[in-house]
Amino acid sequence: MSKIKAAIIEDEVPAARLLHEMIQSLRPDWEVMILPGTIEESVEWFRSNPHPDILFLDIQLTDGNSFMFIEQARPDSMIVFTTAYDEYAVRAFTVNSIDYLLKPIHQERLLQTIERFENLSERYIRDFNRENRILEVLESLTDAQGLSTAENKRYRTRFLISFSNKLFTLAVNEVAYFYSENKLTFVVTKNNKEYVLDFALDKLSEQLDPDIFFRTNRQTLVCVDAIQRIEPYFLGKAVVHVIPPFKDKIIVSKDKISAFKVWLNY
Known part of the structure; x- marks a missing residue:
């Protein structure tokens, strides 16, 4: 199997570096890169580079939320959301084998996510149309959590x-x-x-x-x-x-x- 390529999109540089170090310590054979923490720059990168196997994506980026990025970039990657929302607010993130990590990220939880990716990735690649998969997850997330213009919004009032x-x-x-x-x-x-x-x-x-x-x-x-x-x-x-x-x-x-x-x- 070829070397796993992972990417991190996070607008807080210290947080991105810490996650990079944690992933490399758990999987030193992976190729891990930190991408720009803005939607515009990250979308441009995805348009001109091969997509990573796994993407660690912060929900709230400098210039908007990560769903704007997904709609524009259509990443051909397995996505792991990183977020400061509590577990109740992100329980839908497990839909369709997509995982999430709560901040501050703990190494034990990160290892679970990595192992989950490793166990699912081959079946994921073989059996699913990734573009449709992303759209399904977007719909599940927005409908369940009000992270876009869904009627049942859960934003602070x-x-x-x-x-x-x-x-x-x-x-x-x-x-x-x-x-x-x-x-x-x-x-x-x-x-x-x-x-x-x-x-x-x-x-x-x-x-x-x-x-x-x-x-x-x-x-x-x-x-x-x-x-x-x-x-x-x-x-x-x-x-x-x-x-x-x-x-x-x-x-x-x-x-x-x-x-x-x-x-x-x-």
């Missing part, structure tokens, strides 16, 4: 806010945008109220509806309803103006512009 020695709930539909500053995360409402949240932007990106919120850059996560206008910026970038106004420029990088436009036009 509210936050518990602590303010002035009181607790109250803030509905997600009242949020204009989130931003991080000095290792804190802030939420700004549509009526220009601001509160501190005990969530990192990475975690919020996974819990909020990707049709409504977009991670414009590492500092900001913006609601589509808050966008007033978009202006071109240097080197193919764009500046997003929001209501209420943000205290700094919200800049979308050149790498994320295509995904941002697709998101706006969805």
